[in-house]
Amino acid sequence: MAPEHRRDPAALRADCANCFGLCCVALTFTRSTDFAVNKAAGRPCTNLREDYRCGIHGDLRNKGFQGCTVYDCFGAGQHVSQHTFDGRSWREDKDTARRMFEVFPVMRQLHELLWYLTDALSRPRTAPITAELKQALAKTERLAAGTPEAVAAVDVAAHRQDVNVLLLRTSELVRNTGKGNGNGKGDKKKQRRGADLIGARLRSADLKAADLRGAYLIGADLRDADLREADLIGADFRDTDLRGADLTDALFLTRSQVNAARGDARTRLPGNLDRPSHWPPA
Template sequence: MSSEREVVALPLLEDDRAALRADCGSCFGLCCVALAFSKSSDFPVNKDAGKPCTNLQADFRCGVHSELRDKGYRGCTVYDCFGAGQHVSQGTFEGRDWRKDPATARQMFEVFPIMRQLHELLWYVTEALTYPQTRPIAADLKRALATTERLAGGTPEAVAATDVAAHRQEVNTLLLRTSELVRAEHLRKGGKKKNRRGADLFGARLKGADLKGADLRGAYLIAADLRDADLRAADLIGVDFRDADLRGADLTGALFLTQTQVNAARGDERTKLPKSLERPSHWGSD
C-alpha cells in the first residue's frame, strides 16, 4: 500500500463524540484478533496477539456476546476502542478485510492499538473543548485536536510510525490545564481542594464521600466503596475503577471519564453518569 495516500480523518465536532464510539458492525473484529489476553479473572484462556479469538465468527461477530461474563470473558465487556476499530477497518485500510487480504493483516493489527490511543486522546481533547472554562486555552486545544486528527488520518505506515507517547505528553499538558481551570471554579464556590492524584485507594471506604472537584487523576480505586459519593467535577483521567462500587454515586460533570472505566465498575439505576456515556448492560447483574 502506497505511503503517499492520505486517509481522511473521521469528522469531529467540539461537542460531538459520535465518531469516537465503537461501531462493531463496521469493524473487522480487530479487538478480538489484534490484542492479546491472559487467563485471569477477566479471561478464561490465553490468546496471543494476532490470533483470532475462538469466539469470533465469520461475520466478525462474537458467538457468545450475550454470555461473555457468564463464560469468563469479563474483560471483553469492559474494553472500549473509542471508535478506532471502524476507523482502521473502513478508513485507514479502506474496507479491506484482513481475512480476504491476509497481506494487510499484520500491518492492520499493528496499527489498531496505536489508533486506539489516538482516539482516546481525541475523546479527551474534544471533551476539554466543551467546557466554557477552557476558553483561555481553546486555541491550543483546537490545534491539539487538529494534530491528533491528522495523525489518526494518516496512512497505515504513518500511523504505525507515530510516537504516541510523545504526542500524549504534549496533549496531557493541556488536559492538566483543563482540569485546573474547571476545578478552580468549584473552589471559588467554596469547595475544598482535594488532591488524591495517584493515590492508592484500593478497597477504600468512601461511601457518601464529598469528592466534588477532587484531583483523582491516576488513582487506584479498585474495589473501593463509592456508594452515594459525589464525584461531580472530579478529574478521573486514568482512574482504575475495577470493581469499584458506584451505586448511587453522582459522576455528572466528572472530567475525562471513559466508557471503559464505567464498564469496569459496579453501578445501578441510581448512578448518575455524564450524557456522553452509556449505562453498562451488566450493571445490577453482577
C-alpha cells in the same frame, strides 16, 4: 485537514458492525479473572465468527470474558477497518493483517486522546485555552487520518505528553484549583492523584472537583459519593461501587471505567455515556 466526520462524537463510539473484529484478533489475552484463555496478538479469539461478530457476546461475563465487556476502542476499530484500510479485511492476506494489527493499537490511543480533547472543549471554563485545544484536536485528527504506514510510525508517547499538558490545564480550569472556593490545592483530601484507594470506604464522600488522576479505586465503596467535576483520567474503577454516586460532570470519564464499575439506577453519569447493560435496571 482531517475529515470533518471525526468531530462527530459518534466517531468515538465503538461500532462493531463496521469493524473486522480487531480487538478480538490484534490484542493479547492473558488468562485471568478477565479472560478465560490465553491468546496471542494476531491470533483470532476462538469465539470470533466468520462475520466478525462474537459468538458469545450476550454471555461474555458468564463465560469468563469480563475483560471484553470493559474494553473500549473509542471507535478506532471501525476507523481502521473502513477508512485506514478502505474496507479491506485482515483475512485477505498476511501483509494486510500484519499492518492492520500494527496500526490498531496506535489508532486506539489517538482516539482516546480525541475523546479527552473533545471533553475538554465541551467545558465552558476552558475558554482561555480553546485555541490550543482545537489545535491539539486538529493535529490528533490529522495523525489518525494518515496512511497505514504513517499511523504506525506516529510517536504516540510524545504526542500524548504534549496533549497531557493541555489536559492538566483543563483539569485546573474545570476544577477551579487555586480559586479559594474550597476546590483548590489547599484541600488535601481532594488531592488524591495516583492514590492507593483500593477497597477504601468512601461512601457519601464529598469528592467534588477532586483530583483522582490515576487513583486506584479497585473495589472501593463510593456509594452516594459526589464526584461532579472530579478529574478521573486513568482512575482504576474495577469493581468500584458507584451505586447512587453522582458523576454528572466528571472530567475525562470513559466507557471502560464505567463498564468496569458497579452502579445502579440512581448512579448519575455524564450525558455522553450510556448506562452499562450489566447494571441492575431501574
